[in-house]
Amino acid sequence: MKYRTALVGDYQIENSLMVIETLMNCGIDIPYNIIYKALAETCFPARMEVISKKPLVILDGAHNPDGAMVLSAELKRYSGEITAIIGMMKDKDCDDFLKTTLCHCKNAVATSVEGMPRSRKAEELKEKAITYCDCKTASGYTDAIEKAVELSEGKPIFIFGSLYLASAIRPLLIEKFK
Numbered sequence: 001m002k003y004r005t006a007l008v009g010d011y012q013i014e015n016s017l018m019v020i021e022t023l024m025n026c027g028i029d030i031p032y033n034i035i036y037k038a039l040a041e042t043c044f045p046a047r048m049e050v051i052s053k054k055p056l057v058i059l060d061g062a063h064n065p066d067g068a069m070v071l072s073a074e075l076k077r078y079s080g081e082i083t084a085i086i087g088m089m090k091d092k093d094c095d096d097f098l099k100t101t102l103c104h105c106k107n108a109v110a111t112s113v114e115g116m117p118r119s120r121k122a123e124e125l126k127e128k129a130i131t132y133c134d135c136k137t138a139s140g141y142t143d144a145i146e147k148a149v150e151l152s153e154g155k156p157i158f159i160f161g162s163l164y165l166a167s168a169i170r171p172l173l174i175e176k177f178k
Helices: 010-025 032-041 065-078 094-102 122-129 141-152 163-177
Strands: 049-053 056-059 082-086 105-110 134-137 157-160
Touching: 010 065, 049 163, 056 163, 065 094, 065 157, 082 094, 082 141, 082 163, 094 105, 094 122, 105 122, 105 141, 122 134, 134 141, 141 157, 141 163, 157 163
Parallel strands: 056 157, 082 105, 082 157, 105 134
Antiparallel strands: 049 056
């Protein structure tokens, strides 16, 4: 049987097939057309969420080593063309996360996660990010989006580093790109 998923990322295909196989092994019989429709229409906000296709804008809440590895696999597809918007918490392994992800990016825009005392300051994040790609700082989310659009020159934009960032910037991205 063939399925189609609206979710981005190879791991989403693996996860979906694992769930289908588990249901079948447990004797739960769900008709093919229901599974097909559910996979095709599933939306998982801030998990490799495609906000726009032109330009390609993807929002992901990845913020830890496992998330960085999964995100990196997707970033490789566009390696060298990506502009990232990044924001992270102080208690996350920033160095390894940025090493794993930003090596695929041409540019990054660092921003503080607004309203979060645990957030790394944009300037501190820039100092770490500059090792892997050209990096600017932004004074807030709107500034970060505008700088990313300018730097990207129509190439892919990925936003990641914190679920808090993803949650807060998502409505602005949707308004900007829809």
